[in-house]
Amino acid sequence: MHALSPEGPDAPSGLYAALSPATPAPHASPADHAACREAIRAGSRSFHAASLLLPPTVRRAAYGLYAFCRFSDDAVDDAAAHTRAGTVARLEARLARAYAGDPADFPPDRALADIVAAHAIPRALPGALLEGLAWDAQGRRYETLSDLCAYAARVAASVGAMMTLIMGVRDASVLARACDLGVAMQLTNIARDVGEDARAGRLYLPLAWLREAGIDPDAFVAEPGATPALAGLVARLLAVADGLYARSEAGIAALPPACRPAIRAARLIYAEIGREVERGGLDPVRSRARVAGPRKALLLLRAGLPRLARAEPPAPCLRETRFLVEAVPEPGPSWRAAWWDVNGQIVRVLDMIEVLRERESLDRTSLVRDPLAHEAT
Numbered sequence: 332m333h334a335l336s337p338e339g340p341d342a343p344s345g346l347y348a349a350l351s352p353a354t355p356a357p358h359a360s361p362a363d364h365a366a367c368r369e370a371i372r373a374g375s376r377s378f379h380a381a382s383l384l385l386p387p388t389v390r391r392a393a394y395g396l397y398a399f400c401r402f403s404d405d406a407v408d409d410a411a412a413h414t415r416a417g418t419v420a421r422l423e424a425r426l427a428r429a430y431a432g433d434p435a436d437f438p439p440d441r442a443l444a445d446i447v448a449a450h451a452i453p454r455a456l457p458g459a460l461l462e463g464l465a466w467d468a469q470g471r472r473y474e475t476l477s478d479l480c481a482y483a484a485r486v487a488a489s490v491g492a493m494m495t496l497i498m499g500v501r502d503a504s505v506l507a508r509a510c511d512l513g514v515a516m517q518l519t520n521i522a523r524d525v526g527e528d529a530r531a532g533r534l535y536l537p538l539a540w541l542r543e544a545g546i547d548p549d550a551f552v553a554e555p556g557a558t559p560a561l562a563g564l565v566a567r568l569l570a571v572a573d574g575l576y577a578r579s580e581a582g583i584a585a586l587p588p589a590c591r592p593a594i595r596a597a598r599l600i601y602a603e604i605g606r607e608v609e610r611g612g613l614d615p616v617r618s619r620a621r622v623a624g625p626r627k628a629l630l631l632l633r634a635g636l637p638r639l640a641r642a643e644p645p646a647p648c649l650r651e652t653r654f655l656v657e658a659v660p661e662p663g664p665s666w667r668a669a670w671w672d673v674n675g676q677i678v679r680v681l682d683m684i685e686v687l688r689e690r691e692s693l694d695r696t697s698l699v700r701d702p703l704a705h706e707a708t
Contacts, residue, residue, distance in 0.1 A: 357445045358432075358434055358441040358442075358444045358445050359395065359438065359441040359442040359444075359445050360441070362438070363395075363438035363441050363442055364391055364394065364395065364438075364442065366398070366438040366439075367394040367395045367397075367398035367438055367439055367442050368391075368394045370394075370397075370398045370401060370402070370439070371394050371397050371398060371401070374401050374405075375397070375401070376627075377597070377600045377601065377604075377622070377627070378397060378597065380596070380600065380627055380631060381593050381594070381596035381597035381600060381631070381634075382394070382593060383593075383631075384592040384593035384596055384631065384634065384635065385589075385590060385593040386589045386590065389497060389498055389589075389590060390593075392442075392446050392449070392450070392497045393494060393497060394442075395439065395442025395443060395445070395446050396442075396443065396446055396490070396493055396494065396497065397490070398438065398439040398442065399439040399440065399442065399443040399457075400460060400490055401439075402437075402439050403422050403460065403461065403464055404464060404486075406418050406422060407419060407422075407464045407467055407468050408467070410468075412470075415467075415468035415469075416465075416468055416469075418468065419461060419464055419465045419468050422461055422464070423458075423461055425437075425440055426443075426454070426457055426458065426461060428440070428444075429443045429444040429447060430444075430447060430454050432444060432448070443457075446497065450493075450496045450497050450499075451496070451660075452493055452496050452497075453658045453659060453660075455654075455655070455658035456489050456492050456493050456496075456655060456658060456659075457489065457493065459484070459485045459489040459654075459655060460485060460486060460489045460490065462485050463482055463484075463485030463486035463489070464486065466482055466485070467486075467533075470532070470533070472534055472535075472538055472548070473535065473537055473538065474537065474538050474539055475537050475539055476537050476540070476571065477650070477651060478537070479518075479521075479535060479536075479537055480514055480518075480649060480651040480652075481651040482517075482535075483513065483514040483517035483518060483521075483651075484510065484513075484514060484649070484651045484652040484654075484655060486517060487513035487514060487516055487517035488509070488510035488511075488512075488513035488514050488517075488652045488655055489513070489655055490513055491509035491510055491512050491513030492506050492509055492510055492513070492655045492656070492658075492659065494509065494594075495509040495582075495586075496659065498586055498587055498590045499587060500585065500586060500587070501659055501660070501661070502585065503648075503656050503657075503659070504581075504582070504585070504645055505582045505585045505586070506582075506655070506656045506659055507582070507646075507647075507648035507649070507652065507656050508578060508579050508580075508581050508582020508583070508585075508646075509579070509582050510648070510649060510652035510655055510656065511575045511576075511578045511579045511582070511646075511649065511652075512575070512576070512579035512582065512583075512594075512597075512598055513652075514572075514575055514649065514651070514652065515572040515573075515575035515576045515579065515598075515601070515602075516572075516597075516601045518568055518569075518571055518572040518575070519569065519572045519601050519602070519604050519605050520601075520604075521535045521536070521568065522565050522568045522569050522572070522605065522608055522615060523604055523605075523608055523615055523619060523620050524615065524619065525555070525561070525565065525615040525616060526555050526557075526615050526616035526617065526619070527615075527619060529551060529552050529555035529616070530555060532552060533552075534548055534551070534552050536564055536568070540564050540567065541564065544560040544561070544563060544564055545560055546558070546560055546561065546564075555616050556616060557612075557614040557615075557616040557617055561613075561614075561616070562612070562613035562614065563613075565608060565613045565615060566609070566613055569605040569608065569609070572602070572605060573602065573605065576598055576601075576602045578646050579598055580595075580598075580638075581645065581646070583595050583598065584638070592634045592635040593634070595634040595638075596630060596631050596634035596635075599630040599633060599634055600622055600627055600630050600631075603622045603626065603627075603630060604620055604621075604622055607620035607621065607622060608620045
């Protein structure tokens with residue numbers, strides 16, 4: 332356990348004593364936060380690039396959340412088929428420990444325990460993620476687009492909803508748009524990875540679509556090939572994603588101003604993956620689309636430009652993601668401390684101290700190794 336203690340040598344003198352008993356010391360250490368950040372740098376260039384535009388305290392929580400999600404996904408993917416159900420069960424036990432305030436001895440678990448407590452994240456949200464991973468462990472396929480969106484709701488929209496809470500927003504209409512964005516990103520990933528998934532024995536394209544196009548699902552997985560029929564299905568899936576990206580803009584506009592550029596950058600970069608798939612002839616079997624660094628940099632700049640909000644009637648929540656929105660209680664008092672809330676202001680000061688410690692930890696790490704040496708897409 333790496334929890335900071337009021338009596339520990341690293342505790343800021345006098346500050347913890349001023350906190351109320353209801354404010355626990357954090358479980359995650361600066362080294363834990365640094366480890367979460369490195370996991371994201373190595374595992375997701377697109378998310379890491381967009382996250383650099385987040386305010387520092389939001390960024391740190393985002394790294395912790397994504398590190399736990401990434402670890403969980405990798406744990407299921409890397410497990411042998413006959414052990415995957417047990418892997419999911421162990422992840423569920425670790426999630427329970429995080430919510431009980433007794434996280435497992437791993438950096439993402441300690442970070443998650445702090446995050447869910449600090450931002451009042453309902454357990455149903457990370458629980459939905461693990462349910463989606465359980466579906467992966469079962470090798471589940473999806474008959475309809477709605478079935479596929481139900482999967483995307485669990486493995487991606489749940490993360491979007493949790494990120495929205497981390498940014499201090501609990502409004503149902505904004506959460507609905509965050510879920511739209513998560514589903515859109517997952518559909519884009521599926522379109523990009525059709526060939527890679529098939530070679531691994533996985534198939535996410537709706538089975539009804541495949542049959543309509545004259546493609547036998549089992550035959551495709553056994554021998555994936557690029558055909559005009561497959562290209563049509565990929566284009567169809569990307570069109571659905573593009574509609575959801577457009578819907579998500581209303582939610583981005585409702586986020587705190589300091590957070591909008593990062594989320595819009597993620598939206599633009601992931602949508603651009605779809606454009607790269609199109610430029611590649613809608614052939615995700617023979618190649619895997621990537622957004623080049625210079626193009627990604629331009630999208631990051633574009634994300635920071637002012638954007639005129641268009642008055643449009645609010646879109647209804649997707650049926651497949653409604654359970655995530657309904658899991659979040661109505662908005663309560665703002666998490667930001669008012670000037671007269673002494674304890675709240677102390678918490679914010681401690682938060683800034685933790686950010687400085689994390690930076691110092693990363694600086695020491697960079698002296699002995701290059702953290703970008705093993706970075707992958």
